[in-house]
Amino acid sequence: VSTSAQRTTEELVAAAHAGQAAATGRLLSRVERGGEACRVVARVVFALGGSAYTVGVTGPPGAGKSTLTGRLVGALRARDDRVAVLAIDPTSPYSGGAILGDRVRMLDHSHDPGVFIRSMATRGHLGGLAFAAPEAVRVLDAVGFPWILLETVGVGQAELDVSRTADTTVVVLNPGWGDDVQTAKAGLLEIADIFVINKADRPGADEARADLESMLDAGSWPGADWRPPILETVASCGNGVEALLESVERHRAWLSRDGRLASERSGRLCREIESIVALRLQEQAHEVLARSGAESLRTRVEERQLDTWTAADAVLAELARL
Ligand SMILES: Nc1nc2c(ncn2[C@@H]2O[C@H](COP(=O)(O)OP(=O)(O)OP(=O)(O)O)[C@@H](O)[C@H]2O)c(=O)[nH]1
Ligand SMILES: [Mg+2]
Numbered sequence: 001v002s003t004s005a006q007r008t009t010e011e012l013v014a015a016a017h018a019g020q021a022a023a024t025g026r027l028l029s030r031v032e033r034g035g036e037a038c039r040v041v042a043r044v045v046f047a048l049g050g051s052a053y054t055v056g057v058t059g060p061p062g063a064g065k066s067t068l069t070g071r072l073v074g075a076l077r078a079r080d081d082r083v084a085v086l087a088i089d090p091t092s093p094y095s096g097g098a099i100l101g102d103r104v105r106m107l108d109h110s111h112d113p114g115v116f117i118r119s120m121a122t123r124g125h126l127g128g129l130a131f132a133a134p135e136a137v138r139v140l141d142a143v144g145f146p147w148i149l150l151e152t153v154g155v156g157q158a159e160l161d162v163s164r165t166a167d168t169t170v171v172v173l174n175p176g177w178g179d180d181v182q183t184a185k186a187g188l189l190e191i192a193d194i195f196v197i198n199k200a201d202r203p204g205a206d207e208a209r210a211d212l213e214s215m216l217d218a219g220s221w222p223g224a225d226w227r228p229p230i231l232e233t234v235a236s237c238g239n240g241v242e243a244l245l246e247s248v249e250r251h252r253a254w255l256s257r258d259g260r261l262a263s264e265r266s267g268r269l270c271r272e273i274e275s276i277v278a279l280r281l282q283e284q285a286h287e288v289l290a291r292s293g294a295e296s297l298r299t300r301v302e303e304r305q306l307d308t309w310t311a312a313d314a315v316l317a318e319l320a321r322l
Contacts, residue, residue, distance in 0.1 A: 009044045016143035024143055031135045042135055049141035054148045056166030063172040064198040065151050067235035073109050075245045076147050084145040087119040088152045134165045168251045170194045175204030178211040189219045192228045193251050200232035226254055285315045
């Protein structure tokens with residue numbers, strides 16, 4: 001069925017593909033809004049994607065993620081590749097503020113039609129950025145960006161989810177990162193394909209490297225034969241950025257061997273479907289349990305005739321009948 005909303009979406013995709021940044025922006029606004037608007041976009045763009053490569057840039061606040069991302073944009077543009085940047089703040093329900101600062105820092109590229117920069121917030125999105133981020137990436141993929149850079153703030157659960165949207169995840173730290181008791185060290189190992197010690201112009205880069213090396217020695221990283229390399233950069237002046245891009249390319253080549261990239265992507269899509277199913281089941285279960293009346297599940301649980309597990313089975317049985 002091709003609804004008029006869908007046709008409009010197709011027109012937007014065509015305009016975005018032809019290079020109209022405003023059309024790309026409108027598609028992403030619909031994704032950000034969530035609900036039916038997002039679903040229509042999702043249906044249209046899904047079949048069109050699959051050729052973009054996504055690089056996540058994550059790490060604690062102020063580590064230099066935006067500056068580094070801006071430098072990576074420059075390095076990719078020097079090769080004449082088009083590139084899209086999504087800056088995502090899982091901690092903030094609103095765009096603006098710190099993220100607006102990111103835009104300013106990446107302004108060097110704002111007049112380049114080969115570069116698209118956008119910040120996203122959770123605003124109203126059911127399930128938050130865990131759903132919005134992969135959808136936004138698929139939009140950018142569908143409209144023809146071969147590179148998508150995804151900047152996410154923080155080192156926590158939300159950012160861990162978002163990092164699962166990326167093919168290669170770069171974790172940006174600074175000299176002295178190991179002193180921060182808040183840093184979830186185990187979490188870093190789980191998500192990092194490449195470590196970057198940025199602000200290597202400051203003292204303590206050697207200690208930071210040694211900390212990371214011993215952490216890698218002690219732990220097991222995700223890809224058994226890919227040990228995350230540790231690079232040093234000075235993003236503010238561009239040092240080490242070319243080496244970082246080469247490292248991303250090496251990781252990409254490694255993933256592309258033996259069908260690893262395809263199987264990781266398909267695994268991520270399955271996790272995404274599972275999350276959508278879980279979310280919808282939860283909504284429907286909520287509706288079933290909201291029903292009142294003498295014989296309702298709710299009443300029977302209230303009166304201790306049913307325990308929670310048996311009641312959950314009854315809810316599932318009821319949903320299966322719908
Ligand atoms: N000395 C030094 N300063 C840097 C370097 N890279 C970035 N900075 C500075 O560090 C500050 C933070 O940089 P950002 O790029 O905004 O860091 P961020 O990680 O994006 O910050 P949030 O998005 O707010 O979490 C800015 O003042 C940068 O100029 C570096 O390599 N060396
Ligand atoms: Mg930033």
